[in-house]
Amino acid sequence: MSRQTHQTSRRPLPAIFLLALVLSLAAGSALAADLRLETKLIWGSDDRPATVHYNLADPALAATLRHNFKWTNYYEITNLAAVIPLNQSRVVRVSDQCILNIKNLGSSLVAVDNIGPGKPVIKGTNALPCVYTGTNLDDTAWFIRLRSLDAKR
Numbered sequence: 001m002s003r004q005t006h007q008t009s010r011r012p013l014p015a016i017f018l019l020a021l022v023l024s025l026a027a028g029s030a031l032a033a034d035l036r037l038e039t040k041l042i043w044g045s046d047d048r049p050a051t052v053h054y055n056l057a058d059p060a061l062a063a064t065l066r067h068n069f070k071w072t073n074y075y076e077i078t079n080l081a082a083v084i085p086l087n088q089s090r091v092v093r094v095s096d097q098c099i100l101n102i103k104n105l106g107s108s109l110v111a112v113d114n115i116g117p118g119k120p121v122i123k124g125t126n127a128l129p130c131v132y133t134g135t136n137l138d139d140t141a142w143f144i145r146l147r148s149l150d151a152k153r
Contacts, residue, residue, distance in 0.1 A: 033086035036149040043139040044071035
């Protein structure tokens with residue numbers, strides 16, 4: 001009885017699998033550099049909720065603000081999300097009078113230019129999460145809270 005032997009050919013399958021793995025890891029790391037950012041505009045006031053047409057801010061956020069600032073109530077005006085690729089900027093219109101130009105610097109750092117009614121209001125670089133504040137003439141205040149949607153709460 002004769003035994004037939006087959007010479008196995010070198011299949012490129014392991015090389016193709018390795019190449020696909022490397023490409024998928026590279027794509028995943030590129031996506032990880034994108035910043036998924038939440039931007040909330042909060043209004044601080046002593047006005048009662050019954051007289052205001054905005055919803056109260058999240059209780060945990062309101063408690064943090066109340067601990068540091070004097071107002072009784074904090075109302076959520078806007079809640080926006082944006083994706084900002086690494087080393088790129090996005091314009092986020094928080095309200096009719098407030099525009100943010102936000103640049104993703106990586107490592108949870110952002111550079112923010114806050115433009116009020118036609119003029120610069122605040123400019124700075126901060127680690128996330130962060131809060132920008134300002135006061136109004138009517139003894140109320142505004143707060144802009146920025147945080148990564150990918151960070152643990």
